[in-house]
Amino acid sequence: MTPQRRLCLFTTLMFAATFGLATGVARSQDDDPLGSVVEVGGETIHFTLPEIEGLRRIGSGGLQHRHWTAKTSRQQVIIRVHVYPPAHDTWYDPADIVRSEVFRLDAFDNDVLLDGLDTHEYLDNRKTGLARAYLAGGFVSHPEYGTGEILLLAALLKKRAFSVTVTRYGTVDADTRDALVAFVRTGIRAKVLVHDPKRKGKRAIAWLDDLLPQAFDVKKFKPVIRTKHFVVFSNSKLPRSHGKALERTYTRVREMIPFDEPKERALIAGIVFANRGEYVRFSEATDRSEWIVEQSAGHAGSECFVTHTGAGVDTLTHEAAHALVSGRAFLIHGGSWFHEGLAELATTTDDQRREWASRALDESRVVSLRELIRAKRMIEGVGRIDGNDAYRQAALVMAFLRDGRQPEGAFTRMVHAIGMIRAKNADAQIAALEEAYGMSLADLDFSWRAYWRTR
Numbered sequence: 001m002t003p004q005r006r007l008c009l010f011t012t013l014m015f016a017a018t019f020g021l022a023t024g025v026a027r028s029q030d031d032d033p034l035g036s037v038v039e040v041g042g043e044t045i046h047f048t049l050p051e052i053e054g055l056r057r058i059g060s061g062g063l064q065h066r067h068w069t070a071k072t073s074r075q076q077v078i079i080r081v082h083v084y085p086p087a088h089d090t091w092y093d094p095a096d097i098v099r100s101e102v103f104r105l106d107a108f109d110n111d112v113l114l115d116g117l118d119t120h121e122y123l124d125n126r127k128t129g130l131a132r133a134y135l136a137g138g139f140v141s142h143p144e145y146g147t148g149e150i151l152l153l154a155a156l157l158k159k160r161a162f163s164v165t166v167t168r169y170g171t172v173d174a175d176t177r178d179a180l181v182a183f184v185r186t187g188i189r190a191k192v193l194v195h196d197p198k199r200k201g202k203r204a205i206a207w208l209d210d211l212l213p214q215a216f217d218v219k220k221f222k223p224v225i226r227t228k229h230f231v232v233f234s235n236s237k238l239p240r241s242h243g244k245a246l247e248r249t250y251t252r253v254r255e256m257i258p259f260d261e262p263k264e265r266a267l268i269a270g271i272v273f274a275n276r277g278e279y280v281r282f283s284e285a286t287d288r289s290e291w292i293v294e295q296s297a298g299h300a301g302s303e304c305f306v307t308h309t310g311a312g313v314d315t316l317t318h319e320a321a322h323a324l325v326s327g328r329a330f331l332i333h334g335g336s337w338f339h340e341g342l343a344e345l346a347t348t349t350d351d352q353r354r355e356w357a358s359r360a361l362d363e364s365r366v367v368s369l370r371e372l373i374r375a376k377r378m379i380e381g382v383g384r385i386d387g388n389d390a391y392r393q394a395a396l397v398m399a400f401l402r403d404g405r406q407p408e409g410a411f412t413r414m415v416h417a418i419g420m421i422r423a424k425n426a427d428a429q430i431a432a433l434e435e436a437y438g439m440s441l442a443d444l445d446f447s448w449r450a451y452w453r454t455r
């Protein structure tokens with residue numbers, strides 16, 4: 001086992017530039033709140049706003065932002081439009097924009113759970129022009145505004161993308177809700193270019209060209225693997241069996257954490273460099289931290305993963321598992337133990353884990369569960385155990401959480417709860433774990449060891 005372990009990286013490759021958006025809201029009135037046009041760089045989006053009492057525009061309305069709000073004593077509705085810059089138009093996927101909006105809301109103290117409302121789909125609405133728009137619904141809560149519901153729509157323009165975020169805090173009001181759902185389904189019109197979800201031909205080259213630092217010759221990279229859910233570009237050869245391994249990982253992750261798979265969903269893309277030197281060069285040029293460059297053999301965002309041929313198929317599938325967990329199952333937060341545990345659980349066999357368990361427990365190569373959850377990065381080791389052992393312990397704990405005796409639905413509740421808790425907030429992750437399993441952390445710590453001792 002090389003010290004260059006695989007790891008995950010949840011600052012995604014593609015959206016780092018879109019966070020940290022303006023929030024300062026200067027109030028001004030808008031006389032005509034029910035119809036609006038946002039025009040950016042010659043592209044237009046038309047909004048027919050919902051008829052809600054007191055809806056009015058706020059903010060000075062820069063080119064890229066629009067805000068409307070309606071507030072009564074019982075509820076507050078906020079509609080927010082953001083137009084994304086054209087830099088990465090060739091590889092925007094509307095579902096990723098939805099995810100980046102969730103990150104943004106999160107940064108402003110909203111807890112978002114994209115689950116409720118039964119709304120999670122690609123729209124292909126020729127009438128409104130929103131082909132391959134993505135619509136997600138769920139719940140939101142804010143320390144000041146209270147709890148409520150959220151609808152997120154993202155769609156593509158010819159060169160840009162835009163999102164519409166509708167949040168509603170406060171008491172349920174069926175009319176308002178219906179009006180808001182109708183608004184996101186039919187009240188927004190634009191002329192859009194249908195994006196190629198399969199990353200084929202010129203668009204794939206443009207996507208790669210955008211991603212690869214200048215030192216790389218994009219022409220040397222070919223789509224060497226293309227399966228139902230993945231495309232892997234490489235400047236080297238890869239065995240065809242890697243494609244099967246990737247699909248196997250897909251199946252396992254989806255069994256572990258069921259998620260929707262609309263058939264229009266973009267393929268998850270990977271890049272496999274010919275050697276570690278190139279991977280390091282790529283990582284350095286794309287501004288990865290020193291520890292990633294030095295210690296890792298691969299990393300993943302939510303829609304793309306990167307590795308090199310020397311790291312082998314295990315790293316490839318491990319990184320693909322990360323991309324699936326964050327990009328398909330939408331578990332975007334949670335600590336290193338959580339993501340490494342899930343990725344390893346999806347890519348190792350029970351026999352392998354049993355063998356790890358007997359050695360790790362016999363030789364005391366494990367740390368307390370609290371220490372594991374609190375550790376910033378498994379790859380750097382945790383307390384007295386090294387990175388490899390930390391990955392293994394994370395996998396063993398996760399396997400116990402999934403397969404051990406537990407209250408019904410505990411694993412599913414746990415992954416969705418922790419997947420929404422920021423990595424640094426270890427105490428909240430521990431609380432979510434205890435709540436899902438109805439056990440104290442100390443009992444869980446005892447139980448996972450006991451589980452493996454008896455297997």
Ligand SMILES: [Zn+2]
Nearest residue numbers: 006007008340
């Ligand atoms: Zn990893």
